[in-house]
Amino acid sequence: MSKKDDFFSHISGGYSCKGDYIVLGGAMLDGEAVTDAHIRIALKSLNRHGLIAGATGTGKTKTLQVLAEQLSLKGIPSLVMDVKGDLSGVARPGSENDFIRDRHAKINLPYSTMGFPVELLTISEQNGVRLRATVSEFGPVLFSRILDLNDTQAGIMSIIFKYCDDNQLGLIDLKDIRKVIQYLTGEGKEELEKEYGAMSTASTGVILRKIIELEQQGADRFFGEESFDVRDLMRRDASGNGYINIIRLTDIQDKPKLFSTFMLSLLAEVYSTMPERGDQPKPELVIFIDEAHLIFSQASKVLLEQIETIVKLIRSKGVGVYFITQNPMDVPAPVLAQLGLKVQHALRAFTANDRKDIRLTAENFPISDYYRTEETITSLGTGEALVTALNEKGIPTPLAVVMVRAPMSRMDILTPDEISSINSSSQLVARYSRVIDPDSAAEMLERKIREAEEERREAEARKAEQKSYERDYGRDYGRTTRTPTRTSGRTPSRRRTTTHPVVKVLTSATFIRGVMGILTKAMK
Ligand SMILES: Nc1ncnc2c1ncn2[C@@H]1O[C@H](COP(=O)(O)OP(=O)(O)OP(=O)(O)O)[C@@H](O)[C@H]1O
Ligand SMILES: [Mg+2]
Numbered sequence: 001m002s003k004k005d006d007f008f009s010h011i012s013g014g015y016s017c018k019g020d021y022i023v024l025g026g027a028m029l030d031g032e033a034v035t036d037a038h039i040r041i042a043l044k045s046l047n048r049h050g051l052i053a054g055a056t057g058t059g060k061t062k063t064l065q066v067l068a069e070q071l072s073l074k075g076i077p078s079l080v081m082d083v084k085g086d087l088s089g090v091a092r093p094g095s096e097n098d099f100i101r102d103r104h105a106k107i108n109l110p111y112s113t114m115g116f117p118v119e120l121l122t123i124s125e126q127n128g129v130r131l132r133a134t135v136s137e138f139g140p141v142l143f144s145r146i147l148d149l150n151d152t153q154a155g156i157m158s159i160i161f162k163y164c165d166d167n168q169l170g171l172i173d174l175k176d177i178r179k180v181i182q183y184l185t186g187e188g189k190e191e192l193e194k195e196y197g198a199m200s201t202a203s204t205g206v207i208l209r210k211i212i213e214l215e216q217q218g219a220d221r222f223f224g225e226e227s228f229d230v231r232d233l234m235r236r237d238a239s240g241n242g243y244i245n246i247i248r249l250t251d252i253q254d255k256p257k258l259f260s261t262f263m264l265s266l267l268a269e270v271y272s273t274m275p276e277r278g279d280q281p282k283p284e285l286v287i288f289i290d291e292a293h294l295i296f297s298q299a300s301k302v303l304l305e306q307i308e309t310i311v312k313l314i315r316s317k318g319v320g321v322y323f324i325t326q327n328p329m330d331v332p333a334p335v336l337a338q339l340g341l342k343v344q345h346a347l348r349a350f351t352a353n354d355r356k357d358i359r360l361t362a363e364n365f366p367i368s369d370y371y372r373t374e375e376t377i378t379s380l381g382t383g384e385a386l387v388t389a390l391n392e393k394g395i396p397t398p399l400a401v402v403m404v405r406a407p408m409s410r411m412d413i414l415t416p417d418e419i420s421s422i423n424s425s426s427q428l429v430a431r432y433s434r435v436i437d438p439d440s441a442a443e444m445l446e447r448k449i450r451e452a453e454e455e456r457r458e459a460e461a462r463k464a465e466q467k468s469y470e471r472d473y474g475r476d477y478g479r480t481t482r483t484p485t486r487t488s489g490r491t492p493s494r495r496r497t498t499t500h501p502v503v504k505v506l507t508s509a510t511f512i513r514g515v516m517g518i519l520t521k522a523m524k
Helices: 003-014 043-048 060-073 098-107 135-147 151-166 174-185 189-196 201-216 256-273 293-297 301-317 352-363 373-379 416-425 427-433 441-473 501-509 515-523
Strands: 021-029 032-042 050-053 078-082 118-122 244-248 285-289 319-325 341-344 384-388 400-404
Touching: 003 021, 003 032, 021 060, 021 098, 032 043, 032 098, 032 400, 043 319, 043 341, 050 060, 060 078, 060 244, 060 285, 060 319, 060 400, 098 400, 118 416, 135 151, 135 174, 135 201, 135 256, 135 301, 151 174, 151 189, 151 201, 174 189, 174 201, 174 441, 201 256, 256 285, 256 293, 256 301, 256 319, 293 301, 301 319, 352 373, 373 384
Parallel strands: 050 319, 050 341, 078 244, 078 285, 118 244, 285 319
Antiparallel strands: 021 032, 021 400, 341 384, 384 400
């Protein structure tokens, strides 16, 4: 048998798939595509997460686009974090050219162009489906993690959430939580200390400062109502194709903290919302995080641990998470160890450090008789990658150099008009555009302070009046007669007790949905 025939049966055997699958491309040997040596990725293994890595311009984003398209055709929706803003084109058909025709002829895969069902989501002021979450939904544990609080400060945060829970104060946005802290260190200090014990002002000072820092990164746009229901990500169009939900994050690149906050909260929300699935023939949702180094580079150790934990647990809910990044070393080792699909595009060896990273990357791939992995990594062409996956039994597939198929949709962005047309026909945009500012903690506390102040003033006025009557009519005045005060007829406490229904739901859910608390318990 020739080397090529031998290789063909090696790949065909290793990538033969019993259940349903998607085709990523065709295998290559000695720089040439091998006709019909197709790389099939089992749908069943797609909840085992993955990595797409490679130097700039080597084809990572196009590989992501191909995966999202193929999943959509299988009725699997995806969520794509589009940091560079180059993925929206997936909504419109691509255009066939000689390069693509030639590529598909070599691997013998049919090619057609097609646009996919897309929702454009945003956490900023861009047009699209507004993604928001309430502070209550974060829960005290996750909220503390995001603020990078130490144990003492996190303990205080728990007390603050508990106080709000007990007093039906809805924590909707950052203004609410700031107001509660200001209240509990000012007018409400005594009330708090009686019931819950003292809070150190040094710690509350730090917490306030960190909340302001988060606000300065633009997080105030993200916290609020109407909060996003992650089940809306799991939609299919009339032909049964899964929606590709694109979160446009172009204005978040320089705000890594906000990005990791948002990412973690979204993963946590997906985790807490979706039921346990066990082994399923295909995933419910696949999440792609482009430019993933942004989440890892500035995340604290604790935050990294939380990401690790949630990535581990979310699998059982039928959700696959795919990280796209330039250097595989950007992904922390414990996360890397959990990834089933690895697509490694070319890496460049400019420095000693680069060479070290390449060696380590090569060592993380299965040994192959057909490739010298380290050399191969530096010589891959654009849109070519070293691949290893898990088959439907969870066994690693053979290492293969793959010519990745071309995306069926446009490899470029949408025009502003095309974006407007998607948004105007979206069912979700209108629903999530409503800004609701329910009667939440900030408003309630302001009212409480105002009423206390009014009561105090009224009491003082009453005292002063009593004194003046006593001066004019003698000490016993008013003990036998009703004091003709200006305030008569008014009840001293006019505190409104009605609570906005949204707030009621939120407050009672605060502790239940302290998602990270659930996770911590699940890990024990
Ligand atoms: N599978 C593919 N089929 C056809 N063309 C491809 C494919 N992959 C990559 N290309 C070509 O290579 C170019 C660069 O690819 P891509 O934008 O995916 O790179 P990248 O690794 O994401 O780069 P960056 O790190 O800058 O984001 C594309 O614009 C396209 O022309
Ligand atoms: Mg890219």
